[in-house]
Amino acid sequence: xxxxxxxxxxxxxxxxxFRMALDSSIDAVYLIDRLDMRFIDANQTATKTLGYRRDELxxxxxxxxxxxxxxxxxxxxxxDEVVLSDSKTGMFETVHQRKDGTRLPVEVYLRAVKSExxxxxxxxxxxxxxxxxxxAALRESEERFRVAFSQAAVGLAHVAPDGRWLMANQKLCxxxxxxxxxxxxxxxxxxxxxxxxxxxxxxxxRMLAREIHExxxxxxxxxxxxxFIWVNLTSSLVWDAAGKPKYYSTVVExxxxxxxxxxxxxxLANHDALTSLPNRSLLQDRLSQAIAYANRSEGxxxxxxxxxxxxxxxxxxxxxxxxxxxxxxxxxxxxxxxRDGDTVARLGGxxxxxxxxxxxxxxxxxxxxxxxxxxxxxxxxxxGHEFFPAGSIGISLYPKDxxxxxxxxxxxxxxxxxxxxxxRNNFQFYAQDMNSRALDRLKLEGGLRRALSRxxxxxxxxxxxxxxxxxxxxxxxxxxxxxxxQETVYPGDFIPIAEETGLIVAIGEWVLRTACxxxxxxxxxxxxxxxxxxxNLSARQFKQQDIVKMVxxxxxxxxxxxxxxxxxxxxxxxxxxxxxxxxxxxxxxxMGVHLSIDDFGxxxxxxxxxxxxxxxxxxxxxxxxxxxxTDSDDAAIAKAVIALAHSMKLKVxxxxxxxxxxxxxxxxxxxxxxxxxxxxxxxxxAEIETLLLAKRGSIQP
Ligand code: C2E
Ligand code: CA
Ligand code: CA
Numbered sequence: 001x002x003x004x005x006x007x008x009x010x011x012x013x014x015x016x017x018f019r020m021a022l023d024s025s026i027d028a029v030y031l032i033d034r035l036d037m038r039f040i041d042a043n044q045t046a047t048k049t050l051g052y053r054r055d056e057l058x059x060x061x062x063x064x065x066x067x068x069x070x071x072x073x074x075x076x077x078x079x080d081e082v083v084l085s086d087s088k089t090g091m092f093e094t095v096h097q098r099k100d101g102t103r104l105p106v107e108v109y110l111r112a113v114k115s116e117x118x119x120x121x122x123x124x125x126x127x128x129x130x131x132x133x134x135x136a137a138l139r140e141s142e143e144r145f146r147v148a149f150s151q152a153a154v155g156l157a158h159v160a161p162d163g164r165w166l167m168a169n170q171k172l173c174x175x176x177x178x179x180x181x182x183x184x185x186x187x188x189x190x191x192x193x194x195x196x197x198x199x200x201x202x203x204x205x206r207m208l209a210r211e212i213h214e215x216x217x218x219x220x221x222x223x224x225x226x227x228f229i230w231v232n233l234t235s236s237l238v239w240d241a242a243g244k245p246k247y248y249s250t251v252v253e254x255x256x257x258x259x260x261x262x263x264x265x266x267x268l269a270n271h272d273a274l275t276s277l278p279n280r281s282l283l284q285d286r287l288s289q290a291i292a293y294a295n296r297s298e299g300x301x302x303x304x305x306x307x308x309x310x311x312x313x314x315x316x317x318x319x320x321x322x323x324x325x326x327x328x329x330x331x332x333x334x335x336x337x338x339r340d341g342d343t344v345a346r347l348g349g350x351x352x353x354x355x356x357x358x359x360x361x362x363x364x365x366x367x368x369x370x371x372x373x374x375x376x377x378x379x380x381x382x383x384g385h386e387f388f389p390a391g392s393i394g395i396s397l398y399p400k401d402x403x404x405x406x407x408x409x410x411x412x413x414x415x416x417x418x419x420x421x422x423x424r425n426n427f428q429f430y431a432q433d434m435n436s437r438a439l440d441r442l443k444l445e446g447g448l449r450r451a452l453s454r455x456x457x458x459x460x461x462x463x464x465x466x467x468x469x470x471x472x473x474x475x476x477x478x479x480x481x482x483x484x485x486q487e488t489v490y491p492g493d494f495i496p497i498a499e500e501t502g503l504i505v506a507i508g509e510w511v512l513r514t515a516c517x518x519x520x521x522x523x524x525x526x527x528x529x530x531x532x533x534x535x536n537l538s539a540r541q542f543k544q545q546d547i548v549k550m551v552x553x554x555x556x557x558x559x560x561x562x563x564x565x566x567x568x569x570x571x572x573x574x575x576x577x578x579x580x581x582x583x584x585x586x587x588x589x590x591m592g593v594h595l596s597i598d599d600f601g602x603x604x605x606x607x608x609x610x611x612x613x614x615x616x617x618x619x620x621x622x623x624x625x626x627x628x629x630t631d632s633d634d635a636a637i638a639k640a641v642i643a644l645a646h647s648m649k650l651k652v653x654x655x656x657x658x659x660x661x662x663x664x665x666x667x668x669x670x671x672x673x674x675x676x677x678x679x680x681x682x683x684x685x686a687e688i689e690t691l692l693l694a695k696r697g698s699i700q701p
Pocket of ligand 3: 599619
């Protein structure tokens, strides 16, 4: 019994401790008799939260805590579900009413237990007022963000690290012209101007490396309709809690209008209002740039200062409107005459400047100046009056006539006044010696245009000898120009101009026709049996014409066999456009025409490269042959070229052989053929006949 009592005391003590723990729980705990729907027990937290005394509460049941109609029914259903469930547990949210009538939102955990045959429900009830308040606050701030995001006056977007648009607001959609759905299917790369992409990629890299956090920049987006919009873009990278990049948060501001105004201001500051041409200040920039470029590339810059003749008269007699109209017309005439990289500027009044950047040949300047004068002289009708404007041009050259923009403009001005003194409507170079050269060039060009129709060209022929047999195996046709009453002009002095002006196409065809016809004539008379006729082709000819068609037509018309023709081309023709050259050369080769590489060694191509083309012969350039017996380098080059060419089954001919020593060396190196003064100078057809017939058998191979 004593033991019994002791056990009871102990269990009573445990019970008390348990009760204490229960009462101090932050959750309210109720025991509910399911059948009676009465509270059997409740902890202190329950009585405190509801404001009932314990004895009061134990007279009540769950229904007494329900302020709202229908809620009791719902609770009853929940109770049943719990009782019937396998786990005997359940959870729901509801509202409790305190004794004083106030309410509190709660979350209820239920467990159904059986005790002494009765169905008891243990309810653990937690006050969720603060949780709901936090949730509401969050919802509200999300809503506020959503509204702010969608209605913001600037474009806002979230962009995934790989560039996908994750979110974009209305304003951004308006800026880029896409709907939200369309935008979310794209990447920001699809919208970015290609030129701005590298900078964006670099920025992304630095943000991912955490080198920078936020960055504002100006860039261009492509609008859905294709045009580009300038935007100011501020972006920062947002990271998640695990330290992974989540998205770029970007603010996009349309600055197209600002940019346009900026450009307009810039344009106004740099251009002449009347003609829209660059003004003096932009001219100086451009000129300085051209000088800097020429400096690096060792090129030249030309400054043409153009002043209208007697413009003041027009202005005075017809008024400023007429004067303005003329100035505008002159401005546009000048613009059509220059190449893309060149500048036409208006200095003010009736003074214009043309800057020719990167001038290769001084001769082209004279041609252009002449063109400008001619285009200015075209009549124009202003206010019903017909005018024949004219101008005087002064020309200065960098680096020859001045080191900077200032000096060049000043000297062009000096030259322009000389042009006016010289009777207007002409041009003058600042450097006097240039004037005669330019004049020569113009005369030359004019003469060249007429030379074909006046039959002033002749062909000379230079024989080529086989070193093994001593036989003449070929004759190279070389053109000469014989203007009546003047000295013979050699191709070095007119072929470049013929190329520049395009005259080479007609001249080249004439050469081929004449050479082929000559060959046929010799063939019929059996003058030089088994020889080929060599004809030079220039690069421009190769580019401008369907050479294959032209050659086959001429062969057909003259009756010359394709195998009797050898076309000489330079390495540069091949290197300029290898694909096209290969195609053309193969067609010619298939026709039976022989092909040789002229001036071999002066270009940059390697023999192994040339292997891809159907070449028959290499012509070692004169410059190597000249010093072949005195310069060991040249000797080594000639030796190597011969050996390599032979390994590739190419014949080698040495050009410009003038001495017996050179011949001796070449023969030792097993060179196949020679051509040069040693054998004969190029001679007119009749002369070459007599010479070779006389020499027949006497040439010692
Ligand atoms: P090229 O094809 O290398 O012609 C050889 C040049 O060397 C010729 O000059 C010839 O007179 C010269 N020559 C020949 N043997 C010797 C020698 O032993 N010593 C020296 N010092 N020179 C020698 P040419 O006739 O003044 O021709 C110059 C260049 O003009 C030719 O060089 C060729 O590139 C071009 N050319 C000539 N005729 C034509 C043509 O009908 N059409 C084209 N497109 N170009 C041509
Ligand atoms: Ca040649
Ligand atoms: Ca040559």
